[in-house]
Amino acid sequence: MRLTESLFFLKGKVWHSRHRPVLNSFNYPVTYFVAPLSQLEEFDKGLFFGLNRPALVSLYECDYGARGENSNRHWVADQFTKLGESVPDGEIVLVAMPRFLGYVFNPVSFWLCYDSNEQLMAVVTEVNNTFGETHIYLCGKASGEKIDKNDQLKANKVFHVSPFFSMAGGYRFRFDVDPTSLSISINYHSEEGSLLLTTRLAGPMLVDSRATRISALMHAPLISAVSMLQIYWQAIKLKFKGMPWISKPEAVVPNVSATERFAKTEV
Numbered sequence: 588m589r590l591t592e593s594l595f596f597l598k599g600k601v602w603h604s605r606h607r608p609v610l611n612s613f614n615y616p617v618t619y620f621v622a623p624l625s626q627l628e629e630f631d632k633g634l635f636f637g638l639n640r641p642a643l644v645s646l647y648e649c650d651y652g653a654r655g656e657n658s659n660r661h662w663v664a665d666q667f668t669k670l671g672e673s674v675p676d677g678e679i680v681l682v683a684m685p686r687f688l689g690y691v692f693n694p695v696s697f698w699l700c701y702d703s704n705e706q707l708m709a710v711v712t713e714v715n716n717t718f719g720e721t722h723i724y725l726c727g728k729a730s731g732e733k734i735d736k737n738d739q740l741k742a743n744k745v746f747h748v749s750p751f752f753s754m755a756g757g758y759r760f761r762f763d764v765d766p767t768s769l770s771i772s773i774n775y776h777s778e779e780g781s782l783l784l785t786t787r788l789a790g791p792m793l794v795d796s797r798a799t800r801i802s803a804l805m806h807a808p809l810i811s812a813v814s815m816l817q818i819y820w821q822a823i824k825l826k827f828k829g830m831p832w833i834s835k836p837e838a839v840v841p842n843v844s845a846t847e848r849f850a851k852t853e854v
Contacts, residue, residue, distance in 0.1 A: 588794050590766050591678035591701055594629045595621040596803045597769050599790020607783050617684065618803050620646065621769065621792060624660050624679045629795060635804060644804065645686045651696050651713065652681075663698050666711050666723050669843050675708040677701035682769070695788075697771065699764060706733035710762055712773075714746055722746035723843040726760050736763035736770075740846040744775065747838075756783065760846065767792055 597619040604612040622630060630646045631638035637645040649655030653662035659681070664674040683696035698711035709727040726740045734740070740760040747754065756777045763770040768791050775784040793799040 588766055589705060590621070590680060590699075590764065590792075591623050591705060592626070593623075594626050594795040595766070596793045596795065596799050597621055597682070597788075597790050598793060598802065599769070599788060602785070602787045602789075604785045605783070606785070607777075607781060617788070617790075619682055619788070620685050621680060621682050622646075624681060627681075630685075632800070636800060641689065643688065645689070647686060647691075650686070650691055650693065651683055652698070659698075663700065663711055666725055666843050667709075669841060670725060670845055672725075675700045675702040677703045677705065677708075682771075695773075697762075699762075702733075707762065707764065708733055710734065710760070712760065714748065716746070716748050718747075720746075720838050721842060722838075724758070724760070725843060725845040726762070727846060729847045734762055736761070738762075742844060742846045745844050746842075752783065765792075766794070 597617070599617055599619065600614050601617050602612070602614045604610075620630065627646070627648070628638060630636055631640070635643040639645075639647055639649075648659055652659040657665075660679060663679055667674045678701050680699040680701070681696065682699065684691055684693050693713075693715055695715070696713045698713065699707055700709040700711065702708050709725065712724040712726055714722050714724065722745065724742050724746075726734075726742070728734060728738060728740065738761065740762075741757055742760070743757045744754055752775070756775060759772075759774045759776060761770075761772040761774075768789070770787065770789040772785065772787045774782060774786070777783055793802065
């Protein structure tokens with residue numbers, strides 16, 4: 588089964604590790620859905636899984652991308668247009684958390700953009716902070732070739748997420764995705780190149796079936812709420828460890844930036 592042909596569930600974990608100026612690590616379980624936009628209607632099955640309707644586990648298209656103001660496929664294309672680029676000509680696969688009992692918190696969602704030959708060419712990384720703001724990092728290779736699991740895609744940091752890090756430095760993105768497993772890393776480095784933070788989303792991919800939906804129901808309850816509580820608890824711990832609090836700067840306009848392929852300058 589190809590990733591662009593079916594709905595999948597990711598039964599995984601998120602890892603956070605701060606390396607400087609103090610050490611702090613934690614992880615928590617997550618259940619993400621991985622869905623080609625052409626297959627979203629397959630999510631809407633039975634009493635427990637709903638598409639744009641209340642259910643125990645529900646997917647609302649207004650939680651991501653265009654937020655219901657336009658089609659999400661057009662929204663993805665718009666992110667490329669803002670930087671004078673063209674969206675790849677294949678399927679778009681959304682990787683994000685659904686709502687559980689009506690609640691959702693998506694720190695980051697990914698729109699995997701394939702070409703007509705099923706090659707991963709770009710990733711629209713949609714980052715949300717706890718202030719209700721969103722920024723898009725458009726990730727692609729400088730050569731214009733497909734994204735390989737060993738590629739490190741660099742982008743300047745331009746979006747405030749944590750009150751314990753400044754806006755200096757940059758990210759290095761890595762994407763390793765296939766129909767059996769997913770691993771996405773976003774590592775934060777200082778301007779001098781020192782590693783400050785490593786984050787990773789990873790786990791096995793389960794193709795949509797009755798058994799995997801039951802597994803998702805058993806794994807997923809209250810995960811979004813637990814994720815939010817984990818973030819606040821870690822903030823309290825960091826404050827007690829003496830980390831200075833950095834006030835939120837004004838949001839960057841426009842809210843889309845890019846890795847070196849699309850930025851057209853060295854990053």
